[in-house]
Amino acid sequence: MRTRLAWEHVSDESGDFIAAFxxxxM
Incomplete structure (x- = not known):
């Protein structure tokens, strides 16, 4: 299991809010 930033998977439409988590x- 690897820990990656959410911004790598979600689009910029979500904003940096998701990127913080x-x-x-797996």
């Missing part, structure tokens, strides 16, 4: 990917 790291997501766990």
């Amino acid at each position: 790291p997501v766990t990917t």
